[in-house]
Amino acid sequence: xxxxxxxxxxxxxxxxxxxxxxxxxxxxxxxxxxxxxxxxxxxxxxxxxxxxxxxxxxxxxxxxxxxxxxxxxxxxxxxxxxxxxxxxxxxxxxxxxxxxxxxxxxxxxxxxxxxxxxxxxxxxxxxxxxxxxxxxxxxxxxxxxxxxxxxxxxxxxxxxxxxxxxxxxx
Numbered sequence: 073x074x075x076x077x078x079x080x081x082x083x084x085x086x087x088x089x090x091x092x093x094x095x096x097x098x099x100x101x102x103x104x105x106x107x108x109x110x111x112x113x114x115x116x117x118x119x120x121x122x123x124x125x126x127x128x129x130x131x132x133x134x135x136x137x138x139x140x141x142x143x144x145x146x147x148x149x150x151x152x153x154x155x156x157x158x159x160x161x162x163x164x165x166x167x168x169x170x171x172x173x174x175x176x177x178x179x180x181x182x183x184x185x186x187x188x189x190x191x192x193x194x195x196x197x198x199x200x201x202x203x204x205x206x207x208x209x210x211x212x213x214x215x216x217x218x219x220x221x222x223x224x225x226x227x228x229x230x231x232x233x234x235x236x237x238x239x240x241x242x
Contacts, residue, residue, distance in 0.1 A: 100193045100195065103193045103196055107186060114182045114186075118138045118178075119138065122137055122143060123171045123174045127167040129151070130151070131152055131155060131163045132147060132148065132160070132163040133146040136171040137175075176206075176208075176211045179207075180207075180211065
């Protein structure tokens with residue numbers, strides 16, 4: 073029986089005997105083996121993971137792999153034929169950035185359980201991961217802001233300026 077025990081029938085409760093060092097070590101080792109198996113499953117799950125994103129103008133579709141690497145690029149509906157080079161580049165960069173951010177969040181979500189403290193072994197506090205250092209600070213922003221309304225606007229402004237420069241100097 074665990075928990076508390078009656079000390080001499082006086083109604084006073086004393087804590088049950090603590091686990092021995094060997095028992096605590098065995099629990100910690102079992103927990104560690106569970107975590108190792110979980111990490112192996114997570115790595116296997118992510119090994120072939122991909123994320124595909126379309127640009128807002130629906131001209132480009134980009135696919136990235138688990139490390140954010142570009143694994144696919146499609147130009148949709150022939151829209152690229154009527155786009156200026158800078159516009160097409162912006163569409164590619166926009167969708168690639170969004171796909172990388174989504175993949176980063178997927179990796180974070182997959183490994184999140186290993187960053188939490190153990191419920192059975194208090195000494196195992198979980199792995200402390202600096203996600204912003206690994207993926208950049210944008211990965212910690214809310215999805216609506218991380219897609220870059222501000223940063224994307226700046227890029228579109230530069231494209232507009234390039235188009236104006238070409239018109240004025242062309």
